[in-house]
Amino acid sequence: SMDYCLWLDADDVLLEADRAAFLTLKETLDPAVSVVMAPYHTGFDDSGRVTFSYYRERLIKNRAGMRWEGAVHEAVAPAGQILYGDFAVTHRKTRPGDPDRNLRIYEAQLAAGKTLDPRQQFYYGRELYYHQRYEEALAVLEDFLSEGRGWLENNIDACCLCAYCQDALGRDEAALASLFRTFAYDRPRAEVCCEAGRWFLARERYSQAAYWYALALTCPRDDRRGGFVSPDCYGYLPCIQLCVCYSRLGDQERAESFNELAAAYKPDSPAVLHNREWFRSLASA
Structure with missing residues (x-):
């Protein structure tokens, strides 16, 4: 009224x-x-x-x-x-919901012959990923992307979901290719750069990992574009991971400087506090 x-x-x-x-x-x-x-x-x-x-x-x-x-x-x-x-x-979720609810609804719709619109197709693929049905998720998300009718932000997220599926299936190169596919839709997001950094860091390719984390720090944050935003990717996370990268590369001075930059975002971070103790131990050794 x-x-x-x-x-x-x-x-x-x-x-x-x-x-x-x-x-x-x-x-x-x-x-x-x-x-x-x-x-x-x-x-x-x-x-x-x-x-x-x-x-x-x-x-x-x-x-x-x-x-x-x-x-x-x-x-x-x-x-x-x-x-x-x-x-x-x-x-403020106070108790867990039914983890299978959304997937049941989608599968009931499909069983009834309903065609999912692009937005619902994206979320169906995401539900399949959440349920560790990776091959099925890839098929749905690839169809979603190939049809070219999705919203820009959903397209970028779908590429990331494909990367997670490929990673879970042990297809390392395909996972990285899916992350890089996001650049065909728009300029790099800090979230994607951090995922690329994580990919290289997990393979002990520290210089390349540092490149992507440093790039994340240059990405402008624009919440109004409407997509999912992980604020840590625009400050704390790249800094704390750059600390790791440069420490592994033997540049402890630069590593410590990035740890302090991370502290500016999260002064009470357990990782920051642990790293400070580590650098103190190096100085006193």
């Missing part, structure tokens, strides 16, 4: 600062705005810092023709004038 509606999951909350920002938005919102996008914080480290977030349509104008779409990971396609809000919704 009101001009706008707000959606929340049952385990979503607005923290105190976000509640205040939301109330301010309500008081100042231009009625010409159709959709307010807001960050959705869904992953956290042990200290409560956000490790995974993305923008979602959060405040939606009623009677403007917008509808929920999809049987799983439902979404409203924004239309009209869009505003990016500065309040966030925090997802």
